[in-house]
Amino acid sequence: MLYAILCEDVPNSLPLRMAARPAHLARLQDMVAQGRILLAGPHPAVDAEDPGSAGFTGSLIVASFDSLEDAEAWANADPYVTGGVFARVTVKPFRKVLP
Numbered sequence: 001m002l003y004a005i006l007c008e009d010v011p012n013s014l015p016l017r018m019a020a021r022p023a024h025l026a027r028l029q030d031m032v033a034q035g036r037i038l039l040a041g042p043h044p045a046v047d048a049e050d051p052g053s054a055g056f057t058g059s060l061i062v063a064s065f066d067s068l069e070d071a072e073a074w075a076n077a078d079p080y081v082t083g084g085v086f087a088r089v090t091v092k093p094f095r096k097v098l099p
Helices: 014-033 068-076
Strands: 002-009 037-043 056-064 088-094
Touching: 002 014, 002 068, 014 056, 056 068, 056 088, 068 088
Parallel strands: none
Antiparallel strands: 002 056, 002 088, 037 056
């Protein structure tokens, strides 16, 4: 089943994001290789493709897991969680309707 992983950054998270980014992306790439990621990306802090020093306010990942518990465990082990980037992580079942 698909799960939406909604993440909210701590204030001024950009330096923490940059430090944890390589490990975070490597983990996501493993999931991509397994065909389990529907989409993933950050929420820019400003209305721009590249927010520059404004940074990001959070992230969204929609991925396939066997259960809600598996999705929560995976999300909570993310380098952005362990590295202090995310203030809050919410995992919810997700049902894709379109496209």
